[in-house]
Amino acid sequence: MSEPILEARALVKDYWMGAARLRVLHGVSLRVARGEFLCILGPSGSGKSTLLHLMGLLDRPTEGQVVFEGQDAFAQGKRWRDRMRNEAIGFVFQFYHLMPDLSVLENTLLPAMIRTPLVRWPFATGERRRAAQVLGDLGLAQRVRHLPKELSGGERQRAALARALVHEPRVLFADEPTGNLDSATGAEIMRVLARLNRKGLTVVTVTHDERIAKQAHRVLQLADGRLLQGS
Amino acid sequence: MWSDGLTSPAMTTALAGAALVLAGLAAVVLVAPVYKHILCLRYLFAGWKAVVPLVSALPAALGVFLLILVFAIMDGFVRETREMTRGTLADIIVDAHMEGLPYYDDFIQRVLGIEGVEAATPVIQTYAIVRVKPRVSAIKPIVRPCMIIGIRPAQKAEMGRFAQFLLRQTVPGMNADEKAHISTARYLERLRAAGYPPEALLGVPSDFRASTPARTGRRPGEPPRPGCIPGLGLIGMPFPVQVTKTAQEGTGARVLVCIMTGVAGVTLLFVWQASRRHYGRRGWRRAVLAWVLAVVALLAEALLIPVYPVREQRLEVIDVPLLDYGDDLLVSTIPVRPSGALEKEIGGMPKVSEKLLAVVDTFKSGYWEADSTHVYVDFQAAQQMAGMEGQAESGVRPVPARASQVHVKVRDPAQAGAIVQRIMDVRRQFLAARPEVGLIQLSINTWETQQRMILTVVEVERNMTALMLGLMFLGFGVLIALISYVMAYIKSRDVGILKALGAHDAGVGSLFLGYGFIIGLLGTAMGMAGALLMIHYLDPLEVWVNQTLSIDVFPREMYYFEHIPRHVSVPWCMAVGGAVLALSTLASMAGGLLAALRQPVETLRYE
Numbered sequence: 001m002s003e004p005i006l007e008a009r010a011l012v013k014d015y016w017m018g019a020a021r022l023r024v025l026h027g028v029s030l031r032v033a034r035g036e037f038l039c040i041l042g043p044s045g046s047g048k049s050t051l052l053h054l055m056g057l058l059d060r061p062t063e064g065q066v067v068f069e070g071q072d073a074f075a076q077g078k079r080w081r082d083r084m085r086n087e088a089i090g091f092v093f094q095f096y097h098l099m100p101d102l103s104v105l106e107n108t109l110l111p112a113m114i115r116t117p118l119v120r121w122p123f124a125t126g127e128r129r130r131a132a133q134v135l136g137d138l139g140l141a142q143r144v145r146h147l148p149k150e151l152s153g154g155e156r157q158r159a160a161l162a163r164a165l166v167h168e169p170r171v172l173f174a175d176e177p178t179g180n181l182d183s184a185t186g187a188e189i190m191r192v193l194a195r196l197n198r199k200g201l202t203v204v205t206v207t208h209d210e211r212i213a214k215q216a217h218r219v220l221q222l223a224d225g226r227l228l229q230g231s
Numbered sequence: 232m233w234s235d236g237l238t239s240p241a242m243t244t245a246l247a248g249a250a251l252v253l254a255g256l257a258a259v260v261l262v263a264p265v266y267k268h269i270l271c272l273r274y275l276f277a278g279w280k281a282v283v284p285l286v287s288a289l290p291a292a293l294g295v296f297l298l299i300l301v302f303a304i305m306d307g308f309v310r311e312t313r314e315m316t317r318g319t320l321a322d323i324i325v326d327a328h329m330e331g332l333p334y335y336d337d338f339i340q341r342v343l344g345i346e347g348v349e350a351a352t353p354v355i356q357t358y359a360i361v362r363v364k365p366r367v368s369a370i371k372p373i374v375r376p377c378m379i380i381g382i383r384p385a386q387k388a389e390m391g392r393f394a395q396f397l398l399r400q401t402v403p404g405m406n407a408d409e410k411a412h413i414s415t416a417r418y419l420e421r422l423r424a425a426g427y428p429p430e431a432l433l434g435v436p437s438d439f440r441a442s443t444p445a446r447t448g449r450r451p452g453e454p455p456r457p458g459c460i461p462g463l464g465l466i467g468m469p470f471p472v473q474v475t476k477t478a479q480e481g482t483g484a485r486v487l488v489c490i491m492t493g494v495a496g497v498t499l500l501f502v503w504q505a506s507r508r509h510y511g512r513r514g515w516r517r518a519v520l521a522w523v524l525a526v527v528a529l530l531a532e533a534l535l536i537p538v539y540p541v542r543e544q545r546l547e548v549i550d551v552p553l554l555d556y557g558d559d560l561l562v563s564t565i566p567v568r569p570s571g572a573l574e575k576e577i578g579g580m581p582k583v584s585e586k587l588l589a590v591v592d593t594f595k596s597g598y599w600e601a602d603s604t605h606v607y608v609d610f611q612a613a614q615q616m617a618g619m620e621g622q623a624e625s626g627v628r629p630v631p632a633r634a635s636q637v638h639v640k641v642r643d644p645a646q647a648g649a650i651v652q653r654i655m656d657v658r659r660q661f662l663a664a665r666p667e668v669g670l671i672q673l674s675i676n677t678w679e680t681q682q683r684m685i686l687t688v689v690e691v692e693r694n695m696t697a698l699m700l701g702l703m704f705l706g707f708g709v710l711i712a713l714i715s716y717v718m719a720y721i722k723s724r725d726v727g728i729l730k731a732l733g734a735h736d737a738g739v740g741s742l743f744l745g746y747g748f749i750i751g752l753l754g755t756a757m758g759m760a761g762a763l764l765m766i767h768y769l770d771p772l773e774v775w776v777n778q779t780l781s782i783d784v785f786p787r788e789m790y791y792f793e794h795i796p797r798h799v800s801v802p803w804c805m806a807v808g809g810a811v812l813a814l815s816t817l818a819s820m821a822g823g824l825l826a827a828l829r830q831p832v833e834t835l836r837y838e
Contacts, residue, residue, distance in 0.1 A: 049836065058731055059832045079735065086733020097728050097835060101273040113266035114734045121265040163732075 004067075005171060005202050006032040006055060011064035013050050013225075024050045025225040027064065032171070032204055037197040039216035040206040047225040048206035049175055055204065056089055056173040057081045069170070086115055090164030094176035096156040098148040104159045105144040108135055111167045127166075134162045138192065154185035161192060165201075172196070174205040178212055190215050245802035252809070264738060266729070271745040274718065284750045285497065287714050290707040291754025291811050292761065298700045298807050299762035299799070304769075305693035306803075307796030312689060315598040316682050318392035319605070321638030322647045324681055325654060326674040329357065329567050331619045331633025334665055341657045342639055347650050349642050350389050353634035355381030355613035361606060362561040363466050365553035370468075373553065377465055378604045379564060381613020385430035388419055390640045393607075396594040397460065399556055400427040433458040433609050435589050439557035457612040458591035459560055464603030466560070466593065467550030474544070481538040482768055483775030488533040489764065493757075495526045543774070550602075552593060560588045562606065566618025569630045574618055586616055610634075647677040704811065708818040711750060715743050715822025719829075726826045727834030740820075740827030747819020748812060755808045769795050 013025040024047045032038050032055075042048045053059040055066055057073050066073045069088070073081055085091075098107045106113075112127035135144055138158040148156055157177065164172055174193065178186030186209075194215050197203045205216070213219045221228040260268070275284045325332070325342075332338060335353040342351045356378060363373040388394040395410055395418055402410070402421045410418070419429055435458045499522050506518035554560065563585050566574040574582040588608060595602055614620040614632055621632035641650050654675050662668060679686065719726070729739050765772065773784050773795060785795050 050832075053832045056731075058835075059830070082730075082733045082735050084733075085731060091731050093835060097724065097731075099270070099725055099728060101270065101725075106269065110266060110729075111732050113269065114264055114729065114732055114738075116265055117262045118265045118268055119261040 003034055004031040005034040005069055006204070007065075007067040008051070008055055009065040009067065011051065011054055011066070012062045013047070013054060013059070014062045023225060025054075025061075028222070028225070028227055029064075030220060030227065032202060034170075034202055035197070035200050037194065037203045037215065037217045038205070039213040039219045040204070040222055041208065041210065041213045041219050042206070042222035043208055046222045048208075048222050051222065052173050052175050052204065052206050056091060056171075057085055058091075086111055087167060088170045090167070090169035090172040092157070092160050092164050092172065092174040092177045094179040096148070096153075096160045096180075098156060098159055098163070100148055103145050103147060104135065104140060104151070104162075105131060107148065107159055108162045108166050110163060131162070131166050134166050135159075138162050153181050154188065157181060157185070157189055158192075161189070165196070169201070171202045171204060174203065176207055177205060178207070178209065186212070245805050249805050249809075263741070264734075266734065267738065267742045267745060270725070271742055271749065274722070274746060275749055283714060283718075284746075284753065287710055288750050288754035288757065290703070290710060291751055291815065292757035294700060294703045294707060295755050295758025295807055295811055296762045296765075297703075298697065299759060299804055300765055301696050301700065302693065302803055302807075303762070303766050303797045303799050304795060305689065305696060306800060307798040309686065309689050309693060310798050311597070311796040312686065313679075314392070315596050316686075317644075317678055318396065319596045319598050319601040320678040320681070321390045322641045322644055323639040323651055323654065323675065323677055325637040325639065325658075326676070327633070327635055327637075327671060328674070329617075329635060330571055330671065331567075331569070331617075331635055332637065332671065332673065333569075333631040333633050333668055334661075335632075335634040335637060337665070338657070338661050339637060341661055342637065342654055345650060345653045345657065347641050347643060347646050348639055350386065350640040352383050352386035352390060352638050353610065354387075354636040354638050355379070355610060355617050355619060356635045357381075357564055357567075357613065357617035357619075359562050359564040359606070359616070361461070361465065362563070363553055364559070364561075366555060366558065367553075370553065373468075375465060376604070377461075377562070377606050379562060379613050379616055380605050380607050381610040381617070382433075382607055383610045384432040385428075387607075387638075388429035388432065389415070390638055391415065392596075393594070394419060394422055394429060394432065396596040397432065397592045398463065398595060399592040400432060401425075433460065433591060433607065435557075435591055439589060439591070456559070456587050456589045457609055459562075459588035460592045460594055460607040461554075461560060461590060462602035462605045463550045463552060463593045463595040464599065465606065466554045466590070467552045469548050470551045471548050472551075474549070475542050480541040481536050482771035483779070485533055485536045485538060486764065486768055486772065488529060488536060492526060492529040492533055493760075495522070495529055499523065499526060538771075543778070550595075554590050556590055556592065558590050560590055560606070562586050562588055562616065564616045566616070568618060569633065584616055584618075586612070588612075647679075651675050651677060701810075704814055707754075707811075708814045711747050711815050711818035712821040714750075715747050715819035716825055717822075718746065719743050719822035719825040722826075723829060723834040726829050727831040730829075730831035731835060736827040740823035743822035743826050744816050744819050746822065747815045747817075750819075751812045751815025754815070755811045758811075759804060759808060763799070766797050766799060769797060 008028055008030050010027045010029050011025050012023065012027055015022045015024060028047075028051055030038075040048045040051060050059070054061050057066065057068065060074055065075075068084060071080075073084070098104075099110065102110070108131040109127060112124060112131070113121075116124050116127070132141075132144065135141060138161060140155060140158055140162065143151060143155060143159075148159065151159065157180075161177075172193070177193070178189050181189065190212055193203055193205065197217075203216075205212070206222075207213060325338075332353075339351045339353065342348055359377050359379045361375050361377040363375070365371075365373065382393075392415055394400075395413075395415065400422070402418070402425050405413075405421070413421075422429065435456065499519070502522040503515070503519050506515035563583050565581050566584055568574055574584075576582050588606075594605075594607070608616070611620070614634075617635070619633040619635065622630050639650070639654065641647050658673055658675070662671070726739050730736070776782055776784055
């Protein structure tokens with residue numbers, strides 16, 4: 001196995017419901033190799049989205065470590081994690097989560113907008129060119145000025161994918177990327193993910209759909225916050 | 232109106248502060264990530280939700296409007312009252328009361344040696360009774376208490392605006408507005424050129440004697456009586472008259488159309504959004520173009536409405552003089568001896584000195600107390616009336632002439648307080664050099680201290696109004712806090728997305744601070760523009776309200792001003808604007824904190 005880009009070490013995550021503690025993850029450990037297409041399969045409520053959020057540095061584990069490119073992510077500062085999410089990580093969500101007030105092009109440019117000050121924005125032509133190219137590759141060239149509400153579900157997910165890819169991330173996290181799509185559109189999205197993976201992008205996806213999992217190099221099964229042995 | 236000169240220290244400080252704040256704001260805006268600007272403007276002005284910031288900016292606009300307008304009018308009252316009061320007095324008054332100050336010329340020479348003192352003159356001040364025998368025989372003679380003010384006319388004219396308050400001896404062709412605003416030095420120059428040298432302001436013109444012998448009752452060859460200048464309120468009788476005033480017709484309509492243009496301009500935003508929604512991607516341009524044309528047409532109409540002067544009749548109460556120039560004024564005084572005792576007749580009754588004076592002019596300063604009690608006479612004549620002329624009493628050494636006050640003019644009125652302290656030092660040196668004067672009581676005050684009661688009332692009223700209107704901003708602050716909190720709550724998912732894409736907590740929070748700041752900016756801009764427009768058109772608007780609604784907004788006889796006084800203070804405008812901006816930004820921290828503390832996974836987990 002090649003060098004891991006991401007490693008989860010004994011991750012524990014608790015949620016508090018008033019005074020009651022709810023343990024969602026029970027010491028999950030896994031390694032993701034660079035260029036791998038990993039799928040975490042599990043039923044609803046098994047903790048797969050929580051695991052994805054922890055590995056994507058969106059949430060802090062109660063116990064355990066997330067090692068990203070050799071660095072203990074939660075031993076670093078918050079700014080470092082923000083920078084990693086902005087430059088090295090891409091997210092695709094089940095419900096697209098596009099900004100409703102921004103056009104497709106603006107949504108795609110959002111990671112660049114977050115790291116570029118106003119004074120430098122007029123000169124950020126490279127980012128604009130790259131965004132237009134990614135949108136074109138995903139078949140959205142005619143939709144760049146449309147608002148998300150004017151797009152179909154598949155188009156929205158492709159726009160979300162464009163936003164996740166525009167800054168050329170090293171890892172792409174996809175949380176049920178086809179969960180809100182019909183089967184044909186879902187299959188198309190998965191084909192895109194597989195194509196990107198073939199170009200070298202590390203993809204980590206979670207799903208409860210076994211047909212989707214077949215696209216991955218490796219499938220891990222999660223149940224009740226634990227990875228099943230031998231998966 | 233904008234009397235704060237650009238070179239005044241307050242203005243320089245205010246401008247420097249504003250420039251620094253603006254430079255700081257510009258730097259913050261330029262180095263902030265671009266997503267904040269784009270999203271902030273989209274949240275504010277995209278679609279129908281743009282109504283929210285516009286509506287929430289209205290209380291701020293109203294508050295700014297009222298604070299600037301009310302403060303400008305009340306500040307105008309204070310300033311004009313100061314000008315009127317100061318014009319009749321002097322910057323510093325050295326008061327020796329009725330005992331009088333001997334060797335006053337020596338004292339004045341010492342005072343003139345103080346750095347910052349421009350001029351000084353002795354003044355006699357004594358109580359008297361004046362008898363006015365009206366020219367109309369049906370009216371009974373009027374007897375009133377008064378204050379005789381003995382002056383050296385040329386020196387008094389240089390002390391303040393005394394010459395500008397005179398009604399007869401004026402520069403021919405100069406209108407009231409120019410007379411009120413010209414500098415004293417320039418006015419005296421023009422007055423001299425017009426044949427009225429300041430030293431002769433109290434002189435009795437020869438034509439008075441020649442043309443009105445019957446009225447003065449003076450026999451041919453009789454020496455002229457001393458001249459006097461009584462206040463118009465003293466020798467006049469209040470009488471309601473129809474006064475013709477010039478009003479600017481059309482101004483009200485122009486202001487209304489301007490307001491409509493502003494409203495149409497703001498609603499353009501909604502038309503734009505609504506037409507994009509309803510007419511599709513092609514048709515909306517036509518709708519917007521039509522609206523822009525409507526706004527331009529309104530603006531053109533506002534500019535084309537003719538504004539022309541019309542003459543209108545208004546009922547005003549004015550003082551009608553009961554005497555004419557050259558008429559006699561009988562003044563009775565009780566002289567006071569240098570020892571402080573009243574002069575007495577044989578038999579022990581106080582001696583009443585009566586003097587006939589010739590009215591050579593009248594004055595109207597606008598300062599009611601002076602206009603209704605003061606009679607200006609020549610310094611030496613007043614000395615005789617008050618018993619303060621130099622005299623040799625039998626058996627004792629000669630008694631020097633005395634002055635009851637010394638009026639001092641300073642170059643910089645702001646330094647008057649410091650110069651008072653130096654005059655106190657001069658007083659000590661003077662008393663040491665003149666031991667024969669004894670321990671005389673001298674009150675040395677600025678005119679402001681002497682007239683504290685009048686000014687304090689207006690100033691307290693102004694400050695209270697500003698405080699009460701300022702409290703209105705608290706309501707505005709709460710409104711902004713609620714709106715920004717609700718907005719941050721509604722936009723929770725956007726907050727989560729931004730954080731998932733790498734935006735910092737503080738950065739996302741400051742997005743909502745910018746939201747509040749722009750609402751404050753909008754309110755400040757609307758309120759300030761409205762207030763300045765209103766102040767600019769105050770007089771025509773007052774006439775328009777008077778004509779249209781029959782409401783006398785500003786009764787002249789009550790306020791004793793010819794027009795509604797106003798003074799726009801640039802530092803005050805900046806302070807009000809800055810306070811609103813700071814308040815709206817701080818209040819929007821409610822939303823900013825909610826956004827900054829929100830965990831992204833809380834909002835991204837579900838649809």
